[in-house]
Every structure is written in C-alpha cells, then in structure tokens.
Amino acid sequence: MIDYKNALNPAQYAAVTAPGGHLLVVAGAGSGKTRTIVYRIAWLTEQGVSPSSMLLLTFTRKAAAEMLQRASQLLGQGLAGLQGGTFHGFAYGVLRQFRPSWLGERHPTVMDNADMAAAIKQCREILGLGKGDRSFPRSQHVLGILSKARNKEISIEATVRRESSHLLPHAAALTELNAAYTAYRRDHGLLDYDDLIFELEHLLCEHEAVARHLRQRYEHLLVDEYQDTNLVQARLVRLLTGESGNLMAVGDDAQSIYAFRGAHVYNMLDFPDIFPGTRVIALEENYRSTKPVLDLANALLERAPAAFRKTLRTRREGGEAVRLVVSRSDQSQAELLVQRIRELLRDHLPHDIAVLFRAAFHSYPLEAALARADVPFRKYGGLRYVEAAHIKDLLSYARLIVNPFDLPAFQRIAALHPGLGPKTTQKLYAVALSGDRDATFRAFAKYPGMLEDMGLLDNLREQPQPPSTLLERLAEHYRPRMEAAYPDDWPRRQQGVEEIVRMAAGYVDLDLFVADLSLESPEEDEDAEGCITLSTVHSAKGLEWDAVLIIDLVEERFPSRHAQSRAEDFEEERRLMYVACTRARRRLELYAPAAIYSRSDQAIMPAVRSPFVREVPAGLYEEWHELHGGQCVARGHDPATLPPVRLLPPEPAVQAGAVSSSAPEAHGGDPQSLGYCTHKKFGRGKKIRFVPPDKFQVNFPGFGVKTILADFLTSAE
DNA sequence: GCGTGTACCTTTTTT
DNA sequence: AGGTACACGC
Numbered sequence: 001m002i003d004y005k006n007a008l009n010p011a012q013y014a015a016v017t018a019p020g021g022h023l024l025v026v027a028g029a030g031s032g033k034t035r036t037i038v039y040r041i042a043w044l045t046e047q048g049v050s051p052s053s054m055l056l057l058t059f060t061r062k063a064a065a066e067m068l069q070r071a072s073q074l075l076g077q078g079l080a081g082l083q084g085g086t087f088h089g090f091a092y093g094v095l096r097q098f099r100p101s102w103l104g105e106r107h108p109t110v111m112d113n114a115d116m117a118a119a120i121k122q123c124r125e126i127l128g129l130g131k132g133d134r135s136f137p138r139s140q141h142v143l144g145i146l147s148k149a150r151n152k153e154i155s156i157e158a159t160v161r162r163e164s165s166h167l168l169p170h171a172a173a174l175t176e177l178n179a180a181y182t183a184y185r186r187d188h189g190l191l192d193y194d195d196l197i198f199e200l201e202h203l204l205c206e207h208e209a210v211a212r213h214l215r216q217r218y219e220h221l222l223v224d225e226y227q228d229t230n231l232v233q234a235r236l237v238r239l240l241t242g243e244s245g246n247l248m249a250v251g252d253d254a255q256s257i258y259a260f261r262g263a264h265v266y267n268m269l270d271f272p273d274i275f276p277g278t279r280v281i282a283l284e285e286n287y288r289s290t291k292p293v294l295d296l297a298n299a300l301l302e303r304a305p306a307a308f309r310k311t312l313r314t315r316r317e318g319g320e321a322v323r324l325v326v327s328r329s330d331q332s333q334a335e336l337l338v339q340r341i342r343e344l345l346r347d348h349l350p351h352d353i354a355v356l357f358r359a360a361f362h363s364y365p366l367e368a369a370l371a372r373a374d375v376p377f378r379k380y381g382g383l384r385y386v387e388a389a390h391i392k393d394l395l396s397y398a399r400l401i402v403n404p405f406d407l408p409a410f411q412r413i414a415a416l417h418p419g420l421g422p423k424t425t426q427k428l429y430a431v432a433l434s435g436d437r438d439a440t441f442r443a444f445a446k447y448p449g450m451l452e453d454m455g456l457l458d459n460l461r462e463q464p465q466p467p468s469t470l471l472e473r474l475a476e477h478y479r480p481r482m483e484a485a486y487p488d489d490w491p492r493r494q495q496g497v498e499e500i501v502r503m504a505a506g507y508v509d510l511d512l513f514v515a516d517l518s519l520e521s522p523e524e525d526e527d528a529e530g531c532i533t534l535s536t537v538h539s540a541k542g543l544e545w546d547a548v549l550i551i552d553l554v555e556e557r558f559p560s561r562h563a564q565s566r567a568e569d570f571e572e573e574r575r576l577m578y579v580a581c582t583r584a585r586r587r588l589e590l591y592a593p594a595a596i597y598s599r600s601d602q603a604i605m606p607a608v609r610s611p612f613v614r615e616v617p618a619g620l621y622e623e624w625h626e627l628h629g630g631q632c633v634a635r636g637h638d639p640a641t642l643p644p645v646r647l648l649p650p651e652p653a654v655q656a657g658a659v660s661s662s663a664p665e666a667h668g669g670d671p672q673s674l675g676y677c678t679h680k681k682f683g684r685g686k687k688i689r690f691v692p693p694d695k696f697q698v699n700f701p702g703f704g705v706k707t708i709l710a711d712f713l714t715s716a717e
Numbered sequence: 718g719c720g721t722g723t724a725c726c727t728t729t730t731t732t
Numbered sequence: 733a734g735g736t737a738c739a740c741g742c
Contacts, residue, residue, distance in 0.1 A: 060732090088732050113731090138727085138736080193732045260730060359729045364733095381730080421719045519732065538730045560729055576730080599728085599733085 020246040022275040029582035030288025041071045052081025055218040059225040091196040106189040110518040115408040123180035151262025189405045204239045226251030230262035286312040290319025297581040322621040323589040334369040352546040354533040358558040381536030390493040402511045467504040548584035551591040554607035577612045
C-alpha cells in the first residue's frame, strides 16, 4: 500500500484522491505535476479502476512514457493496458479502426511537414496561382497560414489580416489554394496533422455508437498540458468525457506557449463553465528550483497581464545567484559557453546541463564550437532526423505499401531514378493506378528501375510480414539507389537507415510504425547519458536540468522578431522565457551578446538586450562581462574569487525597466538611446537598434520594422 | 521535359 | 545556408 498522505502535500493529496467527476489541477512550474498524475493513476488502480479503462493524453510521447514508467515503478507492476500518448497519436489509432467513409478501402497515411509543403506547392502550380509573383508566400509560409486558420477556426482572410497583412492581396488565392489542398488529401488518401484531430471530432459527432464505445472504454480521462489545447481538442475532450465521465485536466496558464498553433488558454480558464461541477485544485509550491531562480521567474511574470500572473513559492533557501553573461558577440558567446560548460561538467553530469534558445538555428555557432571542443551534445527541436532525405526515401517505400495512392511518396521514389521529372512522374502515377496493365508497362518501359520498385512493392504488399522484415528488405533494395543519390556521404546515411530498421522491431502493423514516425520520432537514446542537451524552449517543456543556460537574449531573437508588433505575441514570448527559466533546478545563466552577426547586413551589428533581461530588477542577478581575452568577469565582486583578468570600467547598474544604452557602446558606436519615438507617417514606434551612422531600426505596430533616418523621428515616451 | 547553373531571398516555435 | 525561380542547353 502506498502512503499517499506522506508522499504528497495537501493540495497534491486532494487532487490524487479526488472522487470522480471533473477536476482541474492548476499546477505551477515544478509543483509536482507529474507526481500528481502518477499518484492519481496509482490511486485509481487501487480503487479498482482497471488501467485499461484510463486514457492519458499528453503533449509528447516522451511525457507519456515517463508517466507510465513512473507509475508502474510506484505500483511495483506493469500497468497493462493503460493508454497514453499524444492527441494526434490517439486520433490516428481511433481513425485506423473506424475509418472515415471518404477513404473507402484505402489505408490513410499521415503527412509530415515536407509532404504538406510539397502538396501545397503542387496545388499552387496546377492552379497557376501567383505565377512569377515574388510577393506570393512560399509553400512553408502558406502552410503556416492555412494551418493557423484551421486551428484557430477563423477564415483564411482573417488569419492573413491578423498575422501578415501584407499578404492580404493574396487572401483569395490562399483560400482557393486551401480548397485544392483539401481535395488533394482526399484524392490521395492522406491525413495531415490537423486532419487527425478534426476527422476524429467528425467521427465522434457523426457516429454516436463510436463515441459511446470510446466513452465506455475510457472511464477516466487524464489530460496533461491542458493550457495548450486548442478549440477542437477541447471539444474532443468534451466528446470523450460526455456528461457523466471522469476528467482530470492538468495545466498551467502561465506556461501557455502554443497560441501560434491555435492553443486557447481560455479552454483552461473557462474550464469550470464548460464542465459544470468542476473541482479546481491549485498546486503552488515549487519543489524544483532554488530561490534565486524562482525570484527571477516571478519577476518576469509580474509584468504579464493579470490573468497570467502568479507567484511561485519555495521552501528551499539559498542557492547560486542567477548570472547574466554579456559576451561581445554571438560568436564569442559560443566560445564562452564551451568554457563554461566545461567548468560545469566538473560538478554536474552532462545530462544535467542544458542550453536553451528561442529558435533552432540560434544554436548553430554553439554546435560548431562544441564539435570542435569534442563536447558531446544532443539537440532537440528543429529538423528531426526522420526528416533527413534518405530516411524519407526509405519510408516512402513503406508508405506506398500501406497506401498505394500516397502521391508524395510516389514522387520521392520517382525522383531517385534519373530522367524522371515531375511531369513524367505524374503520368506514371496516373497510369499505374488506372488499372490498365498494358498502358502501364508501356509507360514504365523507359524507366526499368522504377518498374522494378513498383513490382517489389506490389509483391511485398501481397505477402504480409512483420514491419522489421519488411523494412530490412526495403533497406536492402534502397541501398544501391542511396549510393547513387548520395555518393559523398552514403555510408553515414546507411547508419540512419539501419536505425530505422531497428526501430521497426517493436511494431506489429506497418501503418502504425509509419504514422508514429511522422507523429513523433521515438527516442533514439543510444548515448544520451553522456551528452549535454541543446533544445528549443518549446521542446524543453516539461523537462528540467540542474543547470540551464539561455542564450541569445537580445531583441529580435528572444523575443522573436516575429512577435514584436502584437501585444499578445509578445506576452507569449514572455511566458516562453518563463518556461525556459523554470526548467532550472540549481543554476540559471542568461546570455546576452552585445552584438550579433546579421546575414542581411553582412556585418556584426550591435544588439539590444532582451526586454526580458532589461525588465528584471538588477538585484536579481549577477552581471558578468566578457573581456578582450575571452575571459569573463563579474561586476562588483571580489576580484580574488574571479578569473585573474582586469576589470572592465564600471558601468551604471541597469535599473528595472530602464532601457539599456550599453549595447551600442560596446562597439564604440554613438550611444544613441533607444526607446519610443513617433514618425509622421507610421506613428508611434519602438526603436529597436541604432544603425550607424544616422539611422534607427524602428518597429511600428501595424507597419513592421523600418530603417529610418534619425532626423525623421521625434522622441516620445 | 529534364537537369544544371545562377542569382536572389529569407530564416519561429510543433504535431 | 539553403531553398526557389528562372534561363539555358540537351
């Protein structure tokens, strides 16, 4: 028997032992959220609820796996049958069982980002939209707009007006493109990420029997990271719970960071209205971080709008001061980080150290420096290795076995054969599926390699065998094609191919394996133990480390330059920063380079410290500056305890909310003060940086960032 | 129609 | 740095 009273604090205990019905747990960062869910599962099991009648929806597969593992540790036995996974993964599972009627006999395949972008590109070509028009957005961008409209459930025109008003002239074309893209998916038996969720909702609404079946099957629904659900996901939760079901939703409004994908924090704030009779329990005591870390995190939230404000408490006194490290440039920041990581490795294990950043590409200089210094690391976020060309090639073979109509996969494979371009590929695809045997052989005659591929796939489709055997045969078949396509580095790629073959081992159904790889790449945890972590803040969600180093804390990077004009976007960046800081257990270090290399200017440009650093009262951190030798020194500290270097001339301490004037100075430029200004045509704006010798970059809400002669600007506050 | 060379532009976050 | 659009030659 587990001693719940002793293992949990009163709020956690109340949540864990709550009777059925609807329960909302508002769990601050580090407040033992996972612990609460795990004990809840254990408690329910002890109450006689079968694990197979619980469904745990989490944000990532990793989170689900961790909870299941910890729960079975606690219970001392496996939790056979407990279902856990992401919304998307769960949706796929249900949809393959209860297939939407428009699919007919076809098995759907799940598209990844590259497939979606390629499909949009093709639809655009067919429709001849924006031909030769350079102002027409790229496929990736179009994809973002279409998906955002769908997730926020607003029209494409409204989305364009809100997000990128300069594209308003293309709104009608984008709407047309959206219709074509939808038809494309239907024609080829494809589901994109958003389809998974909407199709499941549709299924449950149209087929009461299926909804009833699922409600009976899953007596208890547990949803993690509830603040990041969007409207349709919330409706799905409602459909799965029904009037009388048991739902435990856990979340933290202060950590809502997915509004860009339609997450709707009001799902959580309005939860008690949507589910009458809800019990709300707040977990407010932080067990993760030391006081200096929490003080800084709390200070960040103090400036957030009232709805998001909260204060975390800890009983852990003492702890290392938070450091702000000002390097001279982003390049030297990387060198400084390598030095610092080496120091930290004396007291910490590699997997207890993480470097976090706003966007995946921000870590490139650091990755290079770490590689030079032979410091092993793993990176999360950005391109996944499943998206590497050779992996996608191999998986395309597998996808065509599952779904012969999968056009993106067909195109990928065709492209491996010399002489086969887009037009011919299209013809081959059409004739192959027409069922006209003679015409097919005639068309394929010129491309024997492709014919061979199709023959193999037909054969394999007809003789069912385990995914691992299948993948092995495909890899063997693919190998000469890979050697031809990537003559330089195919041996390296071969390792990735073998990895995929190994991964297939645990699967019984090929389609599930393929879908899982699109939905979330499984852990390849070979040597993660000896590696430090590099991660985007988004991918770091829910994780924690002893030492957390946040880099590139300058305007246009963190906060992202895409989040400058609208207050709600800016506030999401703030919460992102809050999430980043609260990942730290014992040490938190903030890095703010005084200058950043800009590709567009082809020069190192002065950078302005992030507002998230400027806003924090100076007393909450220690400031360190890089000297010319690449060494670092803290201001106002006893030099005896510091590396033996000379001190920088003292600078006035930065006051809370004051605008830093030190960044341009770092480069000997004119100490032009930044702040607010007005312009005759664009109105009030915020000066982002001084552009020597006489201009400013100014962000005008509604107009974007402009570079303007100082003479045309009037200071304002 | 295909493949290559070249000039140009743009870089968020995730399932 | 990498994708994309277009021009050119096969």
